[in-house]
Amino acid sequence: PVLLGGIFKATNNKPPMEAFFGILNKNEYQSTEMERFQKRHGITKFKMNPHFPVMTLQVMRGAIGAQKDGYLDKYINEVLRHMWEEPKKMDDPDVIRKAFEESGFNAGKLMEQMQDPEIKTQLIANTEGAVKRGTFGIPTFFVDEEIYFGKDTLWQVEEVLAG
Template sequence: MTLKIEFQFDFGSPNAYLAEVAIPGIEQRTGAKFEYVPVLLGGIYKATGNMSPFDSLRGIKNKPEYQALETQRFIRRHNVTKFRQNPFFPVNTLMLMRGAVAAQFEGVFEFYFRAAYHHMWEEPKKMDDLEIFRKAFIASGLDIDRLIARAQQDDVKKRLIELTSDAVNRGAFGSPTFFVGKEMFFGKDQLRDVEESILEQTRPVARTA
């Protein structure tokens, strides 16, 4: 049976962006293939009573500085060169995430995904502003008006809700979340464990005579 490996993401999470940069290396080393699963981070926070680091770290002495240090270490370790902090953070990602599901339905997910991350975390923009959103994707060469219309259809909205609810039911409380089979891992700093779990679960079982 093929091992199912999921990367559950929301475009609004800078840590999900950083984690995704490291995924191709893991795929190359392990021969595994990640499934990209869009979820609505705001919905996960609401369902679990969690909050974003932007809110939870506010007013805590030393911890935000340490988190920033860890981020820089990750960036150096994985040679992340394009990441830029979004000055409009936090951005409401409902439109972006519905667009991701619509793009999956329409067979243009990879193109949409790369463009969305580019305009959120490489050349950051206020991507919850409809006109800015449209102009950004048009500049990337996407027929974004078709995807915007598709994203308003009930099956897209329902699918995003289902994916988000399923994530919560399986234990997710934030993004990025990874599932390797039934094993859950949270956060970019768990990628080493994700890779180790993939190798363990795909290692051939020795047969006894």
Template sequence: MLSVALLRPGVVAGAHGVEAVGNAEVFERTGAELKITPCLLGGIFKSTNNQPPMMSFAGVSGKNAMFMREIERYCDRHGFSQFAMNPHFPVNTLLLMRACVAYGRDNDVAPYIEAGVKMMWEDGLKMDDPEVFVASFNAAGFDGQALLEATQDPDVKAELVANTQAAVDRGVFGIPTFFVGEELFFGKDHIEEMEWWLNNRA
């Protein structure tokens, strides 16, 4: 469950998923505002000829094992004791991201994202299955059927496509990506660098 934010200079734009939740203290310390704009990671990969690290590093001995160990250390540092690799990975996030667009039109999107992150990265659910999608969001206190129906709204579809293309046009090639003004920071391992930039250059 991931998204990239694109916004005016002077405000932090960023991804919200495990990475952003784990670094919320950065925004508290700096007083920066995090604005989230949903986009589709698969669309970004297709447009930039990129692919998930587990695929791109598949032929590099030891690389994926180290990648998973880094995730474990990150979760340990930030207290994500319930994190588990989704057994259905890679999951098509189209439904999740369209619903994120729809929900965010009239609501603070953070509760939706937090629920989706839990479903994907704690509960290990197959969130590209419409029945699982509806049942999971119903159980989390949302109207799952309404969210599913909203994913078929032509305006919602178009907005997600536009957001994704805008991200690519701005230089985004993966998630999480953050912008401070026009300065791009990619990856959870560069969030501390972003904090330095906020304090010294923004």
């Protein structure tokens, strides 16, 4: 788990909506490409979150807690469901708590972990480590020392992993 805003700040990068603002046809094309990607990969439940952009600091701290307690994969699946399938305002602590409860997580423990100085420090360290390794945005994938950026490189990652 890393903090995308921290990566952007450290690398002088900007979110696509900001970087592409004012470029005629760019955002429309991005929407078309997103639809193509979803169709190609059988993604049928995606809904644009009306609260986007959502500050992910709290849920990323929660991810560190979930990782520490051994259920990061389930946590990621559930947070993504609450963000992009059943769009919720996942930067509102009350909404986050209810989403965690709905997902069957120990919401009280996760909410406490999100305020734990050790967890905060780990998220910062993960983010700094990702930048040092070459990350400038998300999604970024590493296969050994080779970096791949963006959803459009997934086929390359799959190809390399398949040998």
